[in-house]
Amino acid sequence: MKKNPLQLLLNPSSIATVGASNNPLKMGTIQALSIVKDGFPGQFYPIHPTEEKVFGYKAYRSAYDLPEAPDLVMFVLPAPLVVKIMEDFGRIGTRRAIVITAGFREVGSEGKRLEEQLTEVAASYGIRFLGPNCMGIVNSELPLNVTVCPLSGKPGLLGMASQSGTYITQTLPYLQQRGIRLAKAISVGNEADLDLTDALEYLGSDQQCKAIALYIEGLKNAGRFLDVARKVTAQKPVIAQYVGGSDAGARAGSSHTGALAGPDYLYDGLFKQAGIIRVDSVEELYNQGWMLASQPPLKGSRIAVLTNSGGPGTAISHTCNAGGLEVPTFSEKLQAEIRQYLPPHGAAGNPVDLTFHLDAEAITTILPDLLLRSGEIDGLVVHGLMGTGFLKAIHPHLQELFAGISADDFSSQFKRDLSATLSVFDRYDLPVALSSFFGREDNFTDAYREMGVPVLDGPEKAARSMLALHRYRMVRQRAEYQPATLPPVSVGASQLIKRALTEGRSVLDEYESKQLLAAYGVPAVQEILTHSEKEAVEAAAAIGYPLAIKGCSAKFAHKTEKGLIHLNVINEEGVRESYRSVMKAAGEEIPLLVSKMVTGSRELMSGVVRHSSFGPCVLFGLGGIMAEAFKDRTFRLAPLNEAEAIEMLQDIRAKELLGPYRGMPAVDQGKMAAVLQAVGNLALLHQEISEIDLNPVMISGSNPVVVDALVVLSCPADVS
């Protein structure tokens, strides 16, 4: 397997910085300081045009003065100077770079040109680089930190790749405070060379990272991202936030890193397809990411809730349950055991509520142990482990009664040896999430955060973190991914498309569209294209009544509204009437499609849309003329394997319709899935297709039948 270029970039044995100086209030200096102060074990070479030394390290005038070609060079100097010096480093043999400098593509056309020059120079020397306009990297293992904020504490478990530098830099103190520890973190900036997908791939292969968090404003190539993400999520959890799906989000992202955003529904489908857990805030990204990274996987869905407070216990139970986890009532035996440690008005059933009191032994040690070894649960959520935080809070009122004691002395009177308490969670291979309204000022919160157990500052957050494990469990329960295989190109289909394009048409008529679909096995209604009243009557007799009769011309969209469709035609007279009526509505002679009337109450739809960074995406949803109002649809990137197509069927709100429903048999999921696969394949095999719209796909008995179809092509003129 080809080594990921980020392997060396995050693990260099020597680094040069260009732009750092002895001015401690320059960002570049602060970033260079992070390298040496946070313990980078390799060589550090500051390049500086005038200084002899940069914070005590010998400075070099240029790349050519260095004693060796460093593995990595970091640029923090103004944009116009970067290209030239990148070339210097290319010449001496450096092959990895980080360009912190902003002022490239994100500022408009001149910056874009500069970025292109940079990319060219780098490529000509085989230099792989991060940025420009990024905040660098963190490798807590080596250690190596090139970001603005210091890295403290033990090496972490959570990998992070971000299109915002802030989320791996400015948030380091925030994360440290919350006990969330990054393993390796990568800010990708403008992604002129290495991008978020490269970062995901690297973090996926890195043993230190137990879970990966992604902050995304827009992907250049969703297909490649999907390929990589699928492999990673089969090994470890990936959680992502996407913020480019609204007008304002897309515009903001574009001015931030020049990211090319796409519609929210495509990203939603992409994440589902890739097995990525989606969240809507950076706090959830970190919190749930840390839960996924630090806790063993959920092996079932039974959660115990343990609290000293009814409100948080109820909120946790509700949040878990509403999200798909069970909060089962415990066995009588377990309840009896629990009750020994409860006051008379406590609750033992689950949630276990000790109600509030100062003795922490039961809630912190005895009951967690009892629950974890009970065999009745798969995970534990606890609210209300607290000690000194509460004591400090009430100290002002008690000080006088304790002869003027200080807050620290007061709280330390109640401090216990926590070793027995802290060892409980380690003894069991079950996930635990804690919630507390106290931060590090509390000895329990502090100790748990130090040992890596998630302590969230709200009961619902602890519950949602457990739900993240549940969501990843669902991902892991999917069958191993089997690549979709494309069928051979149909010559007939190619000819059909070519003919339309030759005729200057960008729309295939209904009959052509169905022929195209039929070439890839998509079942359409039985029908005959006719060109006269006589032909129509003959076709009707051949097919048999009742019939649907439609004007067939690429010119007319919205046939229903135009009066070009006659349904439930039941005899020859009806056929003749329909013929005349359609011709009149069309205002000219157009062909008439005589179709078997499909009866069935379930109207679905499928199709293909394209988006520049996604390629063709398959749509599935509720169809019929109400489709626009229902808005019950889901998307995936083509090609689809069968399992993915079947997952799509389960991803609409009205999925119940597909089962046996009110006397109707279950939809043949294999056949419906085959339709979705086929439209995706069609768009991949015939790149001229810009849009496919099958609506309705009716369910006749158990089987999907395409009743109306529209294929739109990109005329050469449209493509330019």
Next chain:
Amino acid sequence: MKKNPLQLLLNPSSIATVGASNNPLKMGTIQALSIVKDGFPGQFYPIHPTEEKVFGYKAYRSAYDLPEAPDLVMFVLPAPLVVKIMEDFGRIGTRRAIVITAGFREVGSEGKRLEEQLTEVAASYGIRFLGPNCMGIVNSELPLNVTVCPLSGKPGLLGMASQSGTYITQTLPYLQQRGIRLAKAISVGNEADLDLTDALEYLGSDQQCKAIALYIEGLKNAGRFLDVARKVTAQKPVIAQYVGGSDAGARAGSSHTGALAGPDYLYDGLFKQAGIIRVDSVEELYNQGWMLASQPPLKGSRIAVLTNSGGPGTAISHTCNAGGLEVPTFSEKLQAEIRQYLPPHGAAGNPVDLTFHLDAEAITTILPDLLLRSGEIDGLVVHGLMGTGFLKAIHPHLQELFAGISADDFSSQFKRDLSATLSVFDRYDLPVALSSFFGREDNFTDAYREMGVPVLDGPEKAARSMLALHRYRMVRQRAEYQPATLPPVSVGASQLIKRALTEGRSVLDEYESKQLLAAYGVPAVQEILTHSEKEAVEAAAAIGYPLAIKGCSAKFAHKTEKGLIHLNVINEEGVRESYRSVMKAAGEEIPLLVSKMVTGSRELMSGVVRHSSFGPCVLFGLGGIMAEAFKDRTFRLAPLNEAEAIEMLQDIRAKELLGPYRGMPAVDQGKMAAVLQAVGNLALLHQEISEIDLNPVMISGSNPVVVDALVVLSCPADVS
């Protein structure tokens, strides 16, 4: 207007405590200490059987020894002792009480009996009380704090009523840390007497409370809550969390305070109807509650986003936009003004991104001022105001360069006088929400929190807080509430119901159901009930083809599946065939309903469900046989006025269907609303009705026509 009993309970001039002692580690003592330590200005009378003094205050043996009847008595002693002493206080003339003590209804039948005794005794003396099993009250204005944790800081603006004591007690330090200040807070516990609705009413009338937050596990009487909440939300924002809507949430709430929970969808409808903003976590309740309480209302939907960091700026813009706010691109003029203060690679368009640097003047002072006075925005969200927090974070790396300077000295070198900065927001009557990854360790976060400006610890949270103002703006834009008026009872309807009940039937057949509806003006399809093939044929001729022909018997539900419905019958032969086929399917002679065939593609539904604490609730949603799968429905409490009914129409996902849609005319909203109002009125006027199910209500042209209907009655036997 009658004075709310909580007025005196929260504003007593004297308090007795029963159960507090000199043992400082008893909760009761700590709570009594809060009264005196937090500065209660009235008389404090501890009752104690043996002690001469309780923390320096003269103790009394019993109520009878007191020099006066205190306005309020608080019980913190064991449950079995409360009733007797409550009686003592009743005798001496005390009329308000707080029963902190647990061990009543929430522990089972014996506790329930004890609670009933307590309620009886209190009632017999006219004592109004909170609890039992509550945590008391906070009145930051008086001040009076009877909870466990100290109350610190200035009097607040947010009122809170909670079915969990924790949320007004244990969270006080959490709130103080976050700059969220309660005005008055009420823990209602088991609600044996005063309940959450009383608390809402009181807080609604209290001038100090600018917004009200509610934590709810279940309401005893949703109708009364609605009446009160409607009035309050017309004056000030109310925000609520409801956690009883899942199995586990309902069970947990029941064992916590004995709360009677109800389905989530009914609470959802209740909150919408009342104009209450719903959230899903206690953090949102506090954060958004504080935003609503502390900031001026949004007067439009244009939001400016100002940051020093692209990621948070993009996330804020996206979250605002996705939630319904605009993040408009600024005028060229404003952008030019902004650009003066930006580095070359900053962004001026909105979001304004200064990119990261240490000089805080522009982002904290100049640009907020520029934006707030621009006239181009209605609200401002800022991320990245920071000073000493960041400096302390980077201090370890810079210490050496600054000759070993301490963190405090280092950060204070950069401290600025913040008065000019802090005064900016005060100068404009526009709402502002801030986000920072630094807490109180940062001088900006600390100063803003002290002055009451919301500083949230995540960009999306700041955006969501602004969205809470947007949601309240929508509430305030509703027309003033006009009480619904009920029509007179229809004698025919009463007789119809009486007849069915006399015959021992709990189901009205379709024909009867439609007669009942017609009595209240609900338009049903034209139809004739027939009892023979001959009558059916005559009816068909009278109505005209095409027809729907249905077996009509209260015995048969799911007529479609049973083969009792024949649609599109177009001639006499069809009528005869249908007749025979229905009789065969039914297996006996049943009446046949001959109905005009209603054509139309839009199938809706309405109906009524009942829930013990809600009374009749009106349903509106997508109908037809797919209704169960669509699950697109909304609920409101009956009776509905027209505005409420029309709001329901707009509260389904597929609401687009009701407009002009694909060639169909817009649904007559007034007529559709009248149907919803009528079914609610019906259930209110005829309490024997337990369920009404109109499905489908088809739209014929613009008009709703009830095509099938089912009314279920509570037989006297069912009611018991």
